[in-house]
Amino acid sequence: MxxxxxxxxxxxxxxxxxxxxxxxxxxxxxxxxxxxxxxxxxxxxxxxxxxxxxxxxxxxxxxxxxxxxxxxxxxxxxxxxxxxxxxxxxxxxxxxxxxxxxxxxxxxxxxxxxxxxxxxxxxxxxxxxxxxxxxxxxxxxxxxxxxxxxxxxxxxxxxxxxxxxxVHGFSRNLYITLAVFGVGSLIVNGLAILFGLLPLKGARRSLERVRRGEVERLEGRFPREIMPLANDINALIESNRRIVERARMQVGNLAHSLKTPIAVLLNEGRLGEKVPSDLVRSQAEAMQTQVQSYLNRARIAAQRDSLLARSEAEPVMERLVRVMRRLNPDTKFHLSVSPPSLAVALEQQDLEETVGNLLENAARFAKTDIWVAIAPSSPPPGSEGEAARRAWVELIVEDDGPGLEPEQITIAMKRGKRLDESKPGAGLGLSIVSEIASEYNGTFNLDRGAHGGLRARLLLPGVTRDAA
Structure with a gap:
């Protein structure tokens, strides 16, 4: 065998x-x-x-x-x-x-x-x-x-x-001729097959060089049939390299962000006095927030370039809008998904968290109506290489509330900043949306919409029809 x-x-x-x-x-x-x-x-x-x-x-x-x-x-x-x-x-x-x-x-x-x-x-x-x-x-x-x-x-x-x-003489000559032709054809076919499969051997040797650390990607000129495979392998190698580098950087950032809360607790402990519970709780919440934030970043980074990162837009959007209608019966939600088969290259959990935060923010400030639309879009300005070739989708959430001025938008995008303390919330929603969009190489911006309120515009990687 x-x-x-x-x-x-x-x-x-x-x-x-x-x-x-x-x-x-x-x-x-x-x-x-x-x-x-x-x-x-x-x-x-x-x-x-x-x-x-x-x-x-x-x-x-x-x-x-x-x-x-x-x-x-x-x-x-x-x-x-x-x-x-x-x-x-x-x-x-x-x-x-x-x-x-x-x-x-x-x-x-x-x-x-x-x-x-x-x-x-x-x-x-x-x-x-x-x-x-x-x-x-x-x-x-x-x-x-x-x-x-x-x-x-x-x-x-x-x-x-x-x-x-x-007939016997003709058949004998025919069989001899076809036998010679058949042997010759088998030899030619064998040589053609061996020659045709040489690029696979070349790809294997190039992959062995990558494994030995001699090169960082598959190198060489491959036929059109093998080139997509070579490109996918190179993309996987590059993705793994970025994941490792990002993991190192985020571990360092996490250690740096936890250093201050831990130092505060240790300092209070050295004083020999009873540490106030509010201080312990605030510092623990700060550490928990940082840990959760970096865990989410690590999870998104691991899935960002994966072919398995995919979510159907229509069922996710309809489910979230249906929940928001129940929570906000006095607000009208207008949903548009075009085409209905549109898919986004995000994990469903990340898409739900992104859209959910935007809908919650819009519901807090909308007067009567909220508009939600998602559709195919062109690549972000300045995109090149793989980013320019892939599919993109645009997600817009707009309300008819008071909106924000440019300087207010800058403040609202910062983690933990709230412009209206009378409204419920922790001030993390928009910053979480921005972080998720950034991790998936997308863009997120706020401006004033056509209905006078705030318009949140997300540009996210989509799923091409071939990949779908």
């Missing part, structure tokens, strides 16, 4: 089997066609010789058959050849039968007219054996020779060994 795990062995085996079957079928078909053609030509030859005999025969003044058929074939004069002509008077015509010298005093077996009837040309052809063991084909007809109605039966036979020898 080991050989069948080799792509080269499989292709060679299939090519060999198909070529062998095809050549055998071709040989059989051509041989049968040639046999039919030879038998048809043999029959036509006997018919022509039959009518040559008929044309050469007359009834003499002595009421006897006379004539000397000249068929141009010495086999009609050589004994036991199987090539004969025979003329037998019919009815009251009592002339002496005539035959070729090759027949001698013997005769050939003749089937009855019932078993082999005449055709519409008043001819019949049948196979029989002569007295010498030859299998012959006989052409027979009956002809009226004069105005008095005297008739005779004419027969001309030919030895079928001629046809068999011809």
């Amino acid at each position: 080991g050989g069948f795990r080799s792509l080269t062995a499989r292709v060679l085996l299939l090519a060999t089997a198909w070529s062998a079957v095809a050549l055998v079928v071709i040989a059989i078909v051509i041989s049968q066609l040639y046999r039919q053609s030879s038998e048809r030509a043999f029959t036509d030859l006997l018919r022509a010789q039959l009518y040559n005999v008929i044309n050469s025969m007359t009834i003499g003044e002595d009421n006897k058959l006379s004539g000397n058929p000249q068929l141009g074939d010495l086999r009609f004069s050589q004994p036991e050849t199987g090539w004969y002509w025979i003329i037998e008077p019919l009815g009251t015509f009592a002339a002496t039968p005539l035959s070729s010298s090759s027949l001698g005093t013997s005769n050939i077996k003749v089937p009855t007219i019932l078993s082999v009837p005449f055709n519409n040309r008043y001819e019949r052809f049948y196979r029989t054996n002569d007295a010498f063991g030859n299998t012959v084909l006989v052409a027979e007809t009956e002809v009226v020779l004069d105005g008095e109605g005297r008739a005779a039966r004419f027969r001309v036979s030919g030895n079928l060994a001629v046809v068999e020898d011809d």
Whole structure:
């Protein structure tokens, strides 16, 4: 079974089997066609010789058959050849039968007219054996020779060994030719297959160099069929490299962000006094927020370039809007997803958190209406390379509230900043949306919408139709 795990062995085996079957079928078909053609030509030859005999025969003044058929074939004069002509008077015509010298005093077996009837040309052809063991084909007809109605039966036979020898000789040459052609084709096919699979070996060697650390990506010129695979492998290598670098950076950032709360707690502990519970709770909440934030970033980073990061936009949006309508019965939500099959290259959890934060923020400040729309979009300005080639979607959440001024937008985007302390919330929603969009290489911005309120615009990576 080991050989069948080799792509080269499989292709060679299939090519060999198909070529062998095809050549055998071709040989059989051509041989049968040639046999039919030879038998048809043999029959036509006997018919022509039959009518040559008929044309050469007359009834003499002595009421006897006379004539000397000249068929141009010495086999009609050589004994036991199987090539004969025979003329037998019919009815009251009592002339002496005539035959070729090759027949001698013997005769050939003749089937009855019932078993082999005449055709519409008043001819019949049948196979029989002569007295010498030859299998012959006989052409027979009956002809009226004069105005008095005297008739005779004419027969001309030919030895079928001629046809068999011809067919066997042709078939032998055909089989030899096809065998040589088949062996040559197998050699050429084998070389073509080995040559065609060379790029795979080149890709394997390049991948081994990557594994040994000699290069950072697959290098070389690959055929169009293999280039997408090479590009995907390079993208995977680059993604893994970015994940490792980002993990190192985020571990350092997390350690730095936890250093201050931990130092505060340790300092309070050294004082020997009872540490206030509010201080402990605030510092613990700060550390929990930082840990959760970096865990989310690590999870998003691991899924960002994965083919499995995919969410159907319509069911997610409808579910979130349905929940918001129940929580805000006095607010009208207008949802548009075009096309309905639109998919976003985000984990469903991240898409839900992003849209949920935007809807909650809009619901807090909207007067009566909120508009939610998601549709395909062009790449972000300045995009190049893979970012410019991939699909993108635009998500817009707009309300008819008071909106924000440019300087207020800058403050609102900062983590933990709230412009209106009278409204519920922790001030983390917009910053979380911005972080998620950034982690997926998207963009997020706020401005004043057409209805006077705040418009949140997200540009996120989409899923192409091929990937879908």
